[in-house]
Amino acid sequence: MLEKKNIEELLRKQMTPCYVFDEAELKRRITYLKTMLPDRVSICYAVKANPFIASWAAAQTERVELCSPGEVNICLKAGIAPEKMVVSGVYKTPDYIDWLARTYPEIGRYTVESMEQLAVLFKAGRDTGKRIPVLLRLTSGNQFGMDETELRTVIRDRELYKEIDICGIQYFSGTQKHTARRVNKELAFLQKLCLDLKEKEGFTVREIEYGGGFFVPYFQEDSFDEDTYLQEIAEEMENLCDIADVVLELGRSVAASCGTYITRVVDVKTNKGQKYAIADGGIHQLIYFGQMMAMKKPYVKKWQEAEEQPKEDWTICGSLCTANDILVKQYPLSEVKIGDVLLFARTGAYSMSEGMALFLSRELPAVFALEENGKIKELRRRIAVDELV
Numbered sequence: 001m002l003e004k005k006n007i008e009e010l011l012r013k014q015m016t017p018c019y020v021f022d023e024a025e026l027k028r029r030i031t032y033l034k035t036m037l038p039d040r041v042s043i044c045y046a047v048k049a050n051p052f053i054a055s056w057a058a059a060q061t062e063r064v065e066l067c068s069p070g071e072v073n074i075c076l077k078a079g080i081a082p083e084k085m086v087v088s089g090v091y092k093t094p095d096y097i098d099w100l101a102r103t104y105p106e107i108g109r110y111t112v113e114s115m116e117q118l119a120v121l122f123k124a125g126r127d128t129g130k131r132i133p134v135l136l137r138l139t140s141g142n143q144f145g146m147d148e149t150e151l152r153t154v155i156r157d158r159e160l161y162k163e164i165d166i167c168g169i170q171y172f173s174g175t176q177k178h179t180a181r182r183v184n185k186e187l188a189f190l191q192k193l194c195l196d197l198k199e200k201e202g203f204t205v206r207e208i209e210y211g212g213g214f215f216v217p218y219f220q221e222d223s224f225d226e227d228t229y230l231q232e233i234a235e236e237m238e239n240l241c242d243i244a245d246v247v248l249e250l251g252r253s254v255a256a257s258c259g260t261y262i263t264r265v266v267d268v269k270t271n272k273g274q275k276y277a278i279a280d281g282g283i284h285q286l287i288y289f290g291q292m293m294a295m296k297k298p299y300v301k302k303w304q305e306a307e308e309q310p311k312e313d314w315t316i317c318g319s320l321c322t323a324n325d326i327l328v329k330q331y332p333l334s335e336v337k338i339g340d341v342l343l344f345a346r347t348g349a350y351s352m353s354e355g356m357a358l359f360l361s362r363e364l365p366a367v368f369a370l371e372e373n374g375k376i377k378e379l380r381r382r383i384a385v386d387e388l389v
């Protein structure tokens, strides 16, 4: 947990806005998920949620899912074992795949997103003389993956593709699934599909890699009983584990809770009766899934807020030149002053990667690790946009 000394250190170095990712919290979170899910289920961390914590997550999970050459390179640099890597992504550049397969023949899995992409992997297998282990990605009704009929054709014709080893199926159907019922329906569908492939094609699906899209309660309005949610999912998952090895791809559910976004108040005013605090951060750096025009209340607190003081409604805005830059609307806080520090919790996933970071040419904020030993370490320095443009 961020302590007084950590925040004081960041403020002394004038580091706001910034992100801090908490190693101990990440470990606690993964341990909790593992405790709640069947022992037979492996976890694959979807690095897109937060590449800065990839090596911590990889140390706690069985796999990492990587959707771009950038993500693969980050993980290679971090020393993550290629065996743990699932190279995914809707388009895999042939040259990059060619290089990767030659340089790292130990890569654990590649996903196949289309017949065209199958040909790329097939060629990599032929050129390297090593069968490429693949998961056929089944579409959930968008541009990702292959249609079920096409996937069945590849399985039926598998003898033609000796250069690839079809280990199983990858399926991801969306994020923020609020009910266990929705997840369980998909698990039941996958079970049925495996049994059908066995019966009709004589093919054993050895592995199902399922992107569960587990829910993260970002807002104080969200009602969510996570223990019950996971217990219900675990029961259905046991059935799938009887048929194939199950790997659960998770991003936000693993990473969200370990992140804090820290921003400082740089101006205050009252306009037409509404109190405004202007922060040095903004919506280009703070993304909560489902946060429309700051309609909901995220878990934000004022650093060293005195509980007993009377509260008033404050609207907290960022420093971007757009009226949309509202972080929270009418949030009860005691008198806000210039220099006050605001801590936005649950910002460990996607906040720093989905934001329109370059909008209005503001700086890219610094990123820090709060290591298990309680020390703060800089992971990325603050970068001025004129260094990039």
Ligand SMILES: Cc1ncc(COP(=O)(O)O)c(C=O)c1O
Binding pocket: 046, 048, 049, 065, 088, 172, 174, 175, 176, 211, 212, 213, 214, 249, 250, 251, 252, 253
């Ligand atoms: C293929 C795939 N797997 C896993 C995830 C992670 O989803 P979530 O962050 O909801 O757990 C995503 C997110 O977009 C994805 O595209």
